[in-house]
Amino acid sequence: MLYRRRNARKQRTKLKGTEEWYLQPLRRALVSLTLVAFGVSFALLLVKFEYEPQMDSLTDTVLRDFVDNFNVSNESAIATNSCHVRFHNPQMYLCHIIPWGANFGDELGPAVTKEVLRKKYPNCGGVDDLPVLDLSKREKYNHFLPEICLFTVGSVFFLVRDNDHLWGTGSIDGQRQICQNEAKNLTVYSVRGPKTANLVKRWCRDKLHTPFRGISGISQELGFGTTGDPGFLVAHLFENEFKYDSAAAPLDYCVIPHYFNRKINDLKSVPKEQILSVQQSWQSMIKKMLRCKFIISSSLHGVILSESFGIPVRWLSRNNRVAPFKFHDYFESFGYRNATEIGSVSTVEEGVAMGPPAVLTEAVRQEQVSRILQTFPYALFTVAGSDATS
Structure with missing residues (x-):
C-alpha cells in the first residue's frame, strides 16, 4: 500500500512537470498579449484625453464635406444612372493616332466627340466609357480584327478601312490616294473641307454611305458636309x-x-x-x-x-x-x-x-x-x- 502511494505521488509529479513544460510557451504568450493589450489601452486612453476634441472636429469636417458633396452631386448622380450612352455597335471605337509620343491636335477627336454627347444628353452617363483606340499603339486594319472606327479630328483619311465612319476628317495632302482598294462600305458624315471632298469624290464615290443626302445645307452632289475641322468646336464646347x-x-x-x-x-x-x-x-x-x-x-x-x-x-x-x-x-x-x-x-x-x-x-x-x-x-x-x- 505504501509503495502504491509513493508511486502515485511520483507519477503525479512527473505529469505535473510534463504539463508545465508543454504549457510554458503558451503561458508566456498569454502574458505577452496581456501586456500588449494593457499598453494599447493605456495609449488609447491618452489619445482620448489629449486628441479627442481635434478628432471630433476632423470627423465633423469630413462628414460635413461628404454631405455637402453628396447634396451637390446627388441629383446628377441619380440622373446619370437613369440613362446611358454607348455605341450601337459594340465593335466601334473612337479612333485617332498620336505620333511622337504626344501631340495635342491628335488628342482632340475623342475629347470633342464625347463633349458633344455630354451636351446633347446632359443627364446621362456612359460617355466617359466610350472606347478609344490609339492606332499608334496597335496596328488596326488587317481583315481579321473586328474593330470599326469613328474618325474625327485630323488628317487621317489615309487610315480608313472597311466599314469605318468619318466626321470632319481630312486628307494630309492631295497626292496620296485615299479609300484604298480594301476600304469599302465607308460612311462619311462630313469632311474637313472642299479639297478633301474632291479627293473623296474622285476615289471613294462607289464605296460610300452618305446619310445626310437631302439634308438642308449639305451638298446634294456629294451627300456629305464640307463643314470644317471638329477641333474648331473646342472653345464652344469647353467655354466654361x-x-x-x-x-x-x-x-x-x-x-x-x-x-x-x-x-x-x-x-x-x-x-x-x-x-x-x-x-x-x-x-x-x-x-x-x-x-x-x-x-x-x-x-x-x-x-x-x-x-x-x-x-x-x-x-x-x-x-x-x-x-x-x-x-x-x-x-x-x-x-x-x-x-x-x-x-x-x-x-x-x-x-x-x-x-x-x-x-x-x-x-x-x-x-x-x-x-x-x-x-x-x-x-x-x-x-x-x-x-x-x-
Missing part, C-alpha cells in the same frame, strides 16, 4: 473650362511650331516661354495659348484652336515637311478664305513684324460651329433610360 488667367503675364506673341519645325533657325531668337511645343496635352496647350496676344503657327491645330478662341493667328507657311494642302482645306471650309486673306507668313520674324491679324467675327465662328454640329453622327449612339431625351 478655359478662361484667360489675369494673374499670368501676357506674352506679346507665341510660336507653335509643327513637330518637324521644332529646330528651325527662326526659333533661336524666340524666348523659350513663347515657344509652345505640340508635344503636350490639348488642355495644357490651350491654357498656354490664352496668355498669347497673338500666335504664329505651322501646326494646323495651332491655327484652328487660335481661331476657335478668337486669338489672332498667322500661319507660318514655310514648312518643307508638311504640305499646305490641309491648311487650304481648312481655310476653304469657311467658303471664302484663302492664304492671302488669313495672312500667312514665311518666317517668324516676318510674322512678328506684321503683328496680329484680324480675328474671325463672333458671327462667323458661331456659323462654323453650327455647320460642324449639323453633321454629327448621333445615329451611331444609343441612349437607354428614362432620361434619354435630347
